[in-house]
Amino acid sequence: MKEQVFTYEQLYEFTRNVFKHIGCSDAHADTATAVLLSADLRGIDSHGIARLIGYVRLWEAGRINARPDIRIIHESPSTAVIDGDAGLGLVVAPYAMQVAIEKARTAGTCWISVSNSNHFGIAGIHAMMALEAEMIGIAMTNASALVAPTFSVERMLGTNPIAVAIPAGTEPPFVADMATTTAANGKLELLQRKDAAAPLGWVQDRDGQPSTDANILKQAGALLPLGSDRDHGSHKGYALGSIVDIFSAVLSGASYGPWAPPFPAYVPMPDNMPGKGLGHFFGVMRIDAFRPAADFKDHMDNWIRRFRAAKPAAGQERVLIPGDPEREMEQERSSNGIPLAESVVTELRGLAGKLQLSHPF
């Protein structure tokens, strides 16, 4: 697979100009760009600039409001519901996390369900907003239905990720960010580009039979919940994806399950949508609402060091802490630049031409 390497600054300037082109304010264009590109920096290539054209197409289709009036429509001391006014999830999510952090200062924790939003990039970057405030951050979202529940052939859930960021002391923070499927859709897209087979247990065909075809979703196949099959706990992945769907969309009044709005703008919206747009769910917990932050951080450092020192299996170099690979990738790419697949570069060049924007591609 051919790649070209760009600096973060090159991609930042171009992406920001695209968001400004569709009508975002300066502040929103900055936020959306930083969130989108955090995926490229952290190595989750499927969720970064490769999706920029997808956001533009949603805007062209009238599904994204570039000047949203994001607002709290309901609240209690430790909760809020936010209406994203069809804005970019890339700006709605940081807005909601900021509200959560502010409210948690008084209440100890805050939990926010968001309706009427769009895709928000990687969940992890939103959860990580809490770290600087010495809080634990949680972020989740529902998404276009691609996943079949255990025993089913129907696509009912998105890959519905859960991210949890936990501060430590001198060790780097614990940051888990996971789709509730065996493999994220982005991993499948990577195999499609290489024309490679998927491991058994990632997808099934339209009849519910195991498949290794990375293109099976184009033939009415489905992604499988974490666990892959009933014997290996797929009912748990199905339950986790369902919880994300309910917290994000049923609590907030967004559209849920098979009615979640599809990300590709060419896919028609589902009939009889029961709510507005995509839903997200965020939580923050102040550490010192439980115990002194210094004590907690000491014990988190101890936890992290003990797990890092766990005896590796034969042939394995080391045991990882959630967040290690993404943090190391971010250091690497901040120094050496961000590689983009040739197909992504071609698409971005086309986008730049169409919008008549200067570009590095």
Next chain:
Amino acid sequence: MKEQVFTYEQLYEFTRNVFKHIGCSDAHADTATAVLLSADLRGIDSHGIARLIGYVRLWEAGRINARPDIRIIHESPSTAVIDGDAGLGLVVAPYAMQVAIEKARTAGTCWISVSNSNHFGIAGIHAMMALEAEMIGIAMTNASALVAPTFSVERMLGTNPIAVAIPAGTEPPFVADMATTTAANGKLELLQRKDAAAPLGWVQDRDGQPSTDANILKQAGALLPLGSDRDHGSHKGYALGSIVDIFSAVLSGASYGPWAPPFPAYVPMPDNMPGKGLGHFFGVMRIDAFRPAADFKDHMDNWIRRFRAAKPAAGQERVLIPGDPEREMEQERSSNGIPLAESVVTELRGLAGKLQLSHPF
């Protein structure tokens, strides 16, 4: 496998007498009995009366305080930390959930981390306490280390379950209750009794090689995190188990990771324990802190019906909602009695003889 069937009332009277024998108050004996036997009613046989003798042995070893002074040691409007005073988790957990429900009435939600506790039975029954109050309930706990992180051969985490109970309207509630491993330890115990092999992906041997030996934990093997191996997402199960450990024990001051106190009383306590006893974590969220409860329930009914109607795979009768199998088992066993394996009956008969208690065995 031979079985004998008992009524709930027979098992209740005997279990209550055992808890009274070790010194529990009438109220605590009732609570502990109801929680323990909810596992037998709901078909999670590994966590019910089969463990009664294990609790007695912990009490004999001085690890369980039958007259605990359970108390809040820290709080904010939406949080608390509770010290279980080495009490039975079976009574500490309902106490904590009651505090959470009361505090959530004012704050909208409440999140409680518990230290200095013991095994609390099934997580689901605690989460379900929130349902009657029109709240979402969440329960998790750390446990004796039996699970190796991805890439490791060392047992660092317990099966660390997560339970989430969500109220509905006319439909039964959504109740997920899952170990964060591919298979719960109880399922392995079932295979041991039958002398049957485990599916690949449940356990590994002491060198980290895949194994089908249901007895491999006795030879320094380990349970595998949900996902089974790296290709199938075991790093996600490892992250989920870690989050449960940190929320339950690092936030509260309980003992975490490989230092979690072992359930079998004959296993010595780990050296240099970093905290006190086992830890739990509970959360409740008032539905109407997000949207009117009637609206939410209507949409939950719609969610449940839509998922129940998802097209089944060939050879499958129907798609289940989390909580369906346990609820159906509870109806069945409430009517027809609770079957106990002959080995469990023999053990209980021995216990009754030793404590000189009347019994139905």
